[in-house]
Each structure stands twice: as C-alpha cells, then as structure tokens.
Amino acid sequence: MNMTTGNRDAMLALGAEARKAAKALALAAAEQKNRALNAMAAAIRASAAHIAEENVRDISAAQSKDLKDSFLDRLTLTPSRIEAMAKGLEDIAALPDPVGEVMTHWTRPNGMVISRVRVPIGVIGIIYESRPNVTADAGALCLKSGNAAILRGGSDGFRTSAAITACLQQGLREVGLPETAIQMVPDSDRASVGLMLEGLGGTIDLIVPRGGKSLVARVQKDARVPVFSHLEGICHVYVDKAADLHMAEKIVLNAKMRRTGICGAAETILIDSAAPAFLKPIIRTLIDAGCAVRGDRAAQAEDSRVTPATEEDWSTEYLDAIVTLGVVDGVDGAIAHIARHGSQHTDSIVTADTATAEKFLREVDSAIVLHNASTQFADGGEFGFGAEIGIATGKLHARGPVGLEQLTTFKYQIRGAGQVRA
Amino acid sequence: MNMTTGNRDAMLALGAEARKAAKALALAAAEQKNRALNAMAAAIRASAAHIAEENVRDISAAQSKDLKDSFLDRLTLTPSRIEAMAKGLEDIAALPDPVGEVMTHWTRPNGMVISRVRVPIGVIGIIYESRPNVTADAGALCLKSGNAAILRGGSDGFRTSAAITACLQQGLREVGLPETAIQMVPDSDRASVGLMLEGLGGTIDLIVPRGGKSLVARVQKDARVPVFSHLEGICHVYVDKAADLHMAEKIVLNAKMRRTGICGAAETILIDSAAPAFLKPIIRTLIDAGCAVRGDRAAQAEDSRVTPATEEDWSTEYLDAIVTLGVVDGVDGAIAHIARHGSQHTDSIVTADTATAEKFLREVDSAIVLHNASTQFADGGEFGFGAEIGIATGKLHARGPVGLEQLTTFKYQIRGAGQVRA
Numbered sequence: 091m092n093m094t095t096g097n098r099d100a101m102l103a104l105g106a107e108a109r110k111a112a113k114a115l116a117l118a119a120a121e122q123k124n125r126a127l128n129a130m131a132a133a134i135r136a137s138a139a140h141i142a143e144e145n146v147r148d149i150s151a152a153q154s155k156d157l158k159d160s161f162l163d164r165l166t167l168t169p170s171r172i173e174a175m176a177k178g179l180e181d182i183a184a185l186p187d188p189v190g191e192v193m194t195h196w197t198r199p200n201g202m203v204i205s206r207v208r209v210p211i212g213v214i215g216i217i218y219e220s221r222p223n224v225t226a227d228a229g230a231l232c233l234k235s236g237n238a239a240i241l242r243g244g245s246d247g248f249r250t251s252a253a254i255t256a257c258l259q260q261g262l263r264e265v266g267l268p269e270t271a272i273q274m275v276p277d278s279d280r281a282s283v284g285l286m287l288e289g290l291g292g293t294i295d296l297i298v299p300r301g302g303k304s305l306v307a308r309v310q311k312d313a314r315v316p317v318f319s320h321l322e323g324i325c326h327v328y329v330d331k332a333a334d335l336h337m338a339e340k341i342v343l344n345a346k347m348r349r350t351g352i353c354g355a356a357e358t359i360l361i362d363s364a365a366p367a368f369l370k371p372i373i374r375t376l377i378d379a380g381c382a383v384r385g386d387r388a389a390q391a392e393d394s395r396v397t398p399a400t401e402e403d404w405s406t407e408y409l410d411a412i413v414t415l416g417v418v419d420g421v422d423g424a425i426a427h428i429a430r431h432g433s434q435h436t437d438s439i440v441t442a443d444t445a446t447a448e449k450f451l452r453e454v455d456s457a458i459v460l461h462n463a464s465t466q467f468a469d470g471g472e473f474g475f476g477a478e479i480g481i482a483t484g485k486l487h488a489r490g491p492v493g494l495e496q497l498t499t500f501k502y503q504i505r506g507a508g509q510v511r512a
Numbered sequence: 513m514n515m516t517t518g519n520r521d522a523m524l525a526l527g528a529e530a531r532k533a534a535k536a537l538a539l540a541a542a543e544q545k546n547r548a549l550n551a552m553a554a555a556i557r558a559s560a561a562h563i564a565e566e567n568v569r570d571i572s573a574a575q576s577k578d579l580k581d582s583f584l585d586r587l588t589l590t591p592s593r594i595e596a597m598a599k600g601l602e603d604i605a606a607l608p609d610p611v612g613e614v615m616t617h618w619t620r621p622n623g624m625v626i627s628r629v630r631v632p633i634g635v636i637g638i639i640y641e642s643r644p645n646v647t648a649d650a651g652a653l654c655l656k657s658g659n660a661a662i663l664r665g666g667s668d669g670f671r672t673s674a675a676i677t678a679c680l681q682q683g684l685r686e687v688g689l690p691e692t693a694i695q696m697v698p699d700s701d702r703a704s705v706g707l708m709l710e711g712l713g714g715t716i717d718l719i720v721p722r723g724g725k726s727l728v729a730r731v732q733k734d735a736r737v738p739v740f741s742h743l744e745g746i747c748h749v750y751v752d753k754a755a756d757l758h759m760a761e762k763i764v765l766n767a768k769m770r771r772t773g774i775c776g777a778a779e780t781i782l783i784d785s786a787a788p789a790f791l792k793p794i795i796r797t798l799i800d801a802g803c804a805v806r807g808d809r810a811a812q813a814e815d816s817r818v819t820p821a822t823e824e825d826w827s828t829e830y831l832d833a834i835v836t837l838g839v840v841d842g843v844d845g846a847i848a849h850i851a852r853h854g855s856q857h858t859d860s861i862v863t864a865d866t867a868t869a870e871k872f873l874r875e876v877d878s879a880i881v882l883h884n885a886s887t888q889f890a891d892g893g894e895f896g897f898g899a900e901i902g903i904a905t906g907k908l909h910a911r912g913p914v915g916l917e918q919l920t921t922f923k924y925q926i927r928g929a930g931q932v933r934a
Contacts, residue, residue, distance in 0.1 A: 113851075113877075116877070117874070117875060196896065198894070198896060202885055202889065204895060211908070212907065295908075296908070316738065334930070340930060340932055341930065341932055343932075344932035344933060348933055429535075447927075451925045451927075453539060455535075455538070455631070455923070456923065457924065458924045458926065459923060459924070459925055459926070460925075460926040460927075460928060461926065461927045461928060462927070462928040462929055463624055463926055463927075463928030463930070463931040463932075464931065464932045464933050466932070466933040467624065467926065467931070467933055469933075472620070473620075473924075474618065474620060474626075485634065485717055485921045486633070486717075486718070486738050486908060486909040486921060487908040487909040489921055489922060489923060489924075490924050499908060500911060501877070501878065501879055501880070501911060501912070502879065502880045502881070502895075502911075502912050503873045503881055503882075503883075504880065504881070504882040504883065504885055504889065505869075505873075505883045505885075506883060506884040506885030507884055507885075508759040508763065508884050508885070509885040509886065510762055510763055510765075510766035510767075510770070510885070510886040510888070511766060511770055511888040511889055511891075511894065
C-alpha cells in the first residue's frame with residue numbers, strides 16, 4: 091500500500107459523495123430510475139464508436155502483456171456486445187422496483203400496525219476484473235435497487251469502463267439524478283481496493299466482487315464490510331439407484347457440459363453403489379461429449395478411458411471439460427461426500443424416489459439444492475430474478491443468486507394512534 | 513493475547529464440536545428441541561439451590577473488586593430470577609419453530625418449482641457480560657432456531673453461568689441431542705474472545721454481543737465474521753406542529769421515562785418550530801417526571817430549569833433520566849437532524865398529518881420508525897417475536913429486533929422432472 095495522501099483523500103471524498111447520492115437514490119421514484127436506465131442505454135448506443143475506440147486502446151495495451159486469450163476475450167467489446175449492454179440496461183428498467191415493497195405487515199393487540207418495508211442498502215462497492223460489461227450491469231442493478239455504486243474495475247479495462255461510466259452518468263444527469271450515484275474509482279492502483287475493502291471511511295455498506303478465484307479470495311479475506319460472493323462452485327450431481335437412467339444421463343451431461351466455465355457447472359458426479367449398471371452409460375455419455383473423466387476404482391474398472399482421480403480432484407472446480415466421477419453408498423453417502431468436498435453452492439439429486447429426494451433437499455447444506463434438474467439452473471435469470479450480480483454462498487442476507495431484491499434490506503414502519511408501552 | 517497453545521487448541525476443538533452439533537441440530541424435529549427446552553427448565557428448577565450457591569460465590573468474588581452496583585445487580589440471581597429463567601425456556605419451547613418454513617415458492621415456465629426454505633445459520637457465538645440469565649436465554653434461542661451456541665460470558669459470572677450451562681446440557685442429553693449444541697468457553701481470559709471474533713477456525717458463522725457499549729464496540733471493530741448488534745440507541749421523538757399535544761406529551765414521557773436504561777429509550781426530543789406553544793408543556797411534563805432537560809436556546813427560553821445542551825449532547829445516549837430537547841424546522845428539519853445525530857435504531861414522529869408522517873416513515877433511515885407510538889416498542893416481544901437476543905442496527909440480514917427468525921437463513925430447494933438448461 092503506497093497510496094499517496096492525495097489519492098486517499100480523493101477516495102474518501104468519492105465515498106462521501108456516494109453516501110450523499112445514496113440518500114437521494116433511496117427516495118427516487120421507480121419511474122425516474124427507469125428513465126435514467128433507458129437514457130443510459132441510449133447514451134451507450136450513441137457512444138458505441140467511442141466506447142469501441144477506447145476498448146481498442148485497452149486491448150492494444152493489454153496485448154503487450156502476457157495475458158491469456160480468455161482474458162482478452164472478456165475484455166473485448168464487439169458491436170453486438172455493446173448493443174447487448176444497452177439492451178441489458180433496458181431489461182433492468184423493465185423489472186419491477188423492489189424498493190418500497192411491503193414485505194409483510196401485521197397488527198399488534200394494541201392496534202399498532204407493523205410493516206416490514208424494502209429499502210436500499212446504501213452504497214455498494216463492486217470490485218471486478220477487466221470485463222467492461224460489468225460496469226454497466228453492476229451500475230444499473232445498484233441504481234434500480236436504489237443503491238449508489240462505487241465501481242473499481244481491472245486496470246486493463248480502465249479506458250473502456252471510463253467510457254461506459256460516462257454514458258451511465260449522462261443518463262443520470264438527463265433525468266436529474268446525481269451522477270455520483272455511479273462512480274468509478276479514478277486510479278487503478280491496488281491501494282484503492284484496500285481502502286474499499288476497509289469500507290472507505292464507513293461509506294461502503296457492501297462489497298460485491300466479480301471475477302476469478304484470486305480476486306474473490308482476496309476480497310473475502312480482507313474485507314471489513316459484508317461481502318456477497320462465492321469462491322467456487324464445486325457442484326455435484328448424485329444419481330440415485332432409483333433414478334431414471336435416461337433422465338440421469340441428460341441431467342449429468344447438461345450439468346457438466348452445457349457450459350463448463352460457469353460456477354453452476356457440475357464438477358463431480360456421484361453414482362449410487364446400488365446401481366452399478368449406471369456407471370458405464372453415464373461415463374460413456376460424458377466421454378462421448380468430449381469430457382475427460384477422472385474416477386475412483388469402480389469408474390476406472392468400467393471404462394479404460396477413465397483416469398484415476400486424486401484426493402484433490404474431488405475438491406477441484408475445473409471450469410473445464412473435466413469431471414470427477416465415483417461411487418457412493420446411497421443418498422447418505424452422497425450427502426456426506428458433498429458435506430466434505432462441496433462448496434455450499436449448488437447440488438442436485440436424480441431419483442424417482444421422493445423420500446430420497448426430500449432427504450437430499452433437506453440435508454445438503456448448499457445455497458441451491460435440486461431434484462431432477464440440472465445444476466446449471468443456478469442463475470438469477472433462471473430463477474426469474476431478471477438479472478443478477480452474482481451468486482452468494484455466504485449464509486447471511488443473500489444466499490444463491492443475488493438480484494435486485496438481494497441488493498435491498500428493510501426497515502420496520504410502525505403506525506400507531508398514540509400507543510405507549512405499559 | 514497470551515493464550516497458550518493448549519487453550520487455543522481447546523477453543524478450536526470446541527468450535528469443531530459446535531459445527532458437528534449444528535449439523536445434528538439443523539435436522540432435529542421441533543418436538544425434540546421443545547422437549548429439550550422443557551427438560552432444561554426442569555433442570556434449572558431442580559438445581560436452583562446449586563445455581564444460587566454458585567451465584568453467591570461469584571458475587572463474593574466480585575464484591576472484592578470495585579464494581580458498580582448496577583453491575584452487581586445484573587450479576588445477582590434471586591429465586592424469582594431463577595424461576596423467570598426457567599419460565600423463559602418454557603416460553604421459547606412454546607414458540608413456533610422457524611426451521612423448515614417455506615418462506616415463498618414459485619413455479620418457473622419450465623415447470624420447476626423453486627422454494628425458499630428457512631434453515632438454521634449454523635454456529636452462533638454469544639459474547640456477553642456478567643449477566644447469568646443471558647446464558648439460558650441465548651442458549652435456548654439458538655437451540656430453538658437450530659443453531660449451536662458457543663457462550664462466552666463475563667468472568668465475574670463464570671461459576672453461575674457454568675451451573676446454568678450444566679442444566680442446559682442436561683436437558684439436551686435427556687432428549688438425545690448432543691450436549692455440545694450449547695457450550696461454554698472454559699477459560700475466561702480475553703484471548704478466547706479474540707479467537708471467537710476471528711471465527712474460531714471457520715466454525716463460527718455469526719457473533720451476537722450482549723452488553724455495554726465498550727463490549728459491543730470491541731466486537732464490531734475486531735470481528736471477522738458477521739455481527740448482529742447495535743452500539744447505541746440514540747432514539748428521537750419528533751413532535752410535529754400537527755400533533756395532538758396530549759398525545760405528544762404521553763408519548764414523549766413514555767419514550768423517555770418508562771425505562772431510561774433500555775436502548776429504545778428516547779434521548780432527544782425535537783419540536784416543530786411552527787409549534788412554539790408545545791415547548792413549555794412538554795418540557796414541564798419531562799421535568800415534573802424527574803427528567804433533566806438540556807435544551808437549545810428556544811427550550812432554555814421557555815423554562816429556566818432547562819440547561820444548555822452542548823453539541824455533544826445531541827449525539828449522546830444517556831440511558832438515564834436526562835434528555836436533549838430542541839426545535840427543528842418541520843419534518844425536514846427533524847429528518848436532517850436524525851440523519852446527523854441518530855444511530856439508525858428507532859425514531860418516532862407524533863403528528864395528526866398523515867402525509868407528514870409518511871414522509872418521516874419513508875425518509876428516516878432507521879431500523880424502526882414509528883408514527884404516533886413510543887420508541888420503547890423497539891423490542892422483539894413488543895413486535896410479537898416472542899423473544900429476542902437483541903436489536904441490530906446493521907443493514908444486512910437482521911435489522912431491528914433479533915428473534916428466532918432472524919437467527920435463521922434459507923436455502924433454495926428446486927423440484928424438477930428432468931429439466932435441463934437450454
């Protein structure tokens with residue numbers, strides 16, 4: 091940390107501005123926020139050429155470094171990706187506003203009516219890697235949920251993010267909302283992240299990291315404010331002896347191979363020891379689809395293409411066309427295996443036996459547990475949340491997909507007629 | 513921190529035991545937990561004499577120190593306080609079990625049914641001062657909500673708490689639940705608190721401090737795991753020009769004077785500058801009831817017994833028969849004053865004007881906001897929660913009274929029929 095005093099002061103001032111903006115946003119009408127989002131989309135479309143130019147400059151600078159292709163791909167904005175970003179803002183405008191919703195209310199014997207009403211959290215810090223689209227997504231989700239956003243993107247995407255942020259702020263200005271509702275951390279030195287993780291002088295209420303494991307691990311380790319995140323998704327599919335084999339093959343294949351790089355992709359397939367006949371077809375289905383299978387002895391014995399799984403494999407998030415596969419003793423064995431090796435993210439059972447399924451759904455302590463469905467449904471959109479800023483595996487407040495509702499909190503409003511306490 | 517390796521290992525082992533017990537508790541039936549609570553109550557009644565003896569030993573040791581009378585009072589268990597503790601356990605047994613409740617559920621277009629189901633948080637650490645009754649209260653609330661409890665009470669009440677914990681564990685044993693579901697930290701050196709605040713090797717999910725400001729401040733400052741707490745309750749009553757004066761006097765008096773030592777007691781009374789006639793009767797009501805009034809110039813001008821309020825007074829939680837009183841410019845002035853000086857705990861408006869009241873309820877960013885009712889309703893029992901472990905002023909997960917529901921989290925259970933993601 092060799093942040094200069096000037097930078098530190100600038101960061102604290104930015105936090106103070108965000109706190110001020112949050113107060114205005116908390117009271118902004120849905121209609122005004124939606125107009126802002128639509129104006130942002132228009133500004134992004136109008137600035138598409140400029141955003142693309144800035145993106146090219148970012149990419150050129152990044153190419154001189156020794157970066158992975160996947161990194162450069164995420165950094166790159168094509169015209170269709172810019173349009174998708176604008177469309178994403180309009181989609182968020184079309185979602186219902188969570189703020190002000192009366193979540194529940196009841197009347198006390200003395201006549202007081204207690205309501206639990208949804209309100210914004212306040213100021214949310216988003217720390218992300220060089221994925222320019224997160225700038226628009228995260229800014230928009232925070233705005234819609236009535237929160238001010240402090241965005242700190244990866245330095246390799248700085249110019250692109252700055253061009254996008256300018257569009258977001260233009261949208262805010264056009265409808266009379268404070269443009270400090272969405273701010274970008276100006277410098278890209280690492281000390282600004284440290285300050286954000288400390289809460290930026292008490293101005294940040296929540297941090298959401300978006301990026302790879304090392305970023306999330308650092309945020310989880312160092313943050314002194316609440317964090318919504320998941321470090322990894324070691325998701326399991328357990329195929330019970332009472333499963334329909336055809337359904338099991340379909341779910342296993344989808345859970346593992348539909349997209350291998352997302353956190354809801356399955357990394358381990360567990361098969362009931364009472365259904366040895368399931369091994370061969372499930373292994374074949376995976377290998378035929380181009381998936382490398384690492385297995386226990388039983389799996390290896392069924393198919394010579396299965397390589398031995400090490401102890402580490404059972405706790406590995408491959409995010410690739412690789413899977414660990416083995417046999418467990420029934421649903422209890424599966425539950426014990428998941429408790430030991432899982433990451434409390436998403437786990438699924440395939441079975442036609444309802445009692446077995448209910449046991450699994452009850453006893454597996456993960457954010458999302460499924461019966462006869464693919465783990466790849468672990469996604470805010472698939473839940474019907476409309477948009478998500480990530481998946482949380484922590485236990486408090488947000489667990490599972492983090493959408494607009496999860497970016498709010500509540501307060502109690504009590505309406506009385508002069509009641510005093512006895 | 514001069515904890516020996518032995519103590520550290522013992523603490524970590526205790527955490528691991530709690531984690532194991534939490535798994536069993538999460539699946540325990542309501543009926544079994546309730547039988548345990550009733551057995552605990554019976555054990556406390558049967559051991560009343562022993563508990564009282566241990567309490568006398570604690571008090572004797574404490575009397576040799578220079579402790580406040582209020583401290584000794586909280587440490588002291590009379591026969592009626594022991595009976596109240598047993599009765600409290602039975603009351604918690606009679607409350608509905610929050611675990612397993614389906615909070616909401618919906619069906620996706622593809623036929624999957626998504627349910628949000630209440631589950632326990634896991635392991636809760638309670639750090640409290642020398643108030644032996646917290647041992648029973650906190651242990652019982654954690655048990656009923658399916659959580660394992662690690663109790664760390666003040667050293668001056670160690671013997672009493674140990675005697676109570678033995679009764680709680682006896683109740684657990686009698687119904688076949690692990691007695692490690694409620695554990696007491698064995699030694700009373702401060703390093704054990706430090707270990708708990710770090711999360712005890714990843715075994716503690718949540719810390720709840722119970723005690724005075726210095727304890728809560730330390731926990732808030734050093735905890736690396738989530739904390740449900742409030743540092744102070746600087747609660748306001750704003751009397752609007754449209755208030756019924758009689759109602760205002762009644763609410764002000766109750767909010768300040770019913771009990772002055774609780775966090776929901778009012779510390780500041782704000783009066784609308786458009787209603788100067790309210791000042792004199794409200795000040796008189798307070799002073800007649802034995803309350804010292806510190807006021808701004810307007811208040812001082814109305815009554816010579818009003819002493820000048822310093823800048824610090826407006827942000828002081830007296831917890832005593834002292835109040836700060838002054839004039840603000842209407843509801844906007846009140847909202848601004850509360851934003852500046854309040855503690856986001858509990859604030860009330862007295863007015864007959866519904867629009868003004870709604871503005872206050874909407875704009876004051878506190879856990880609890882009231883219209884025409886006393887701030888002393890800031891209490892889980894008064895909310896109908898049955899029992900509470902405290903009030904939280906943090907924004908995430910629990911805000912306001914922390915009862916059984918707030919000691920739970922949720923997971924998503926998805927029931928499908930073979931759905932895979934497109």
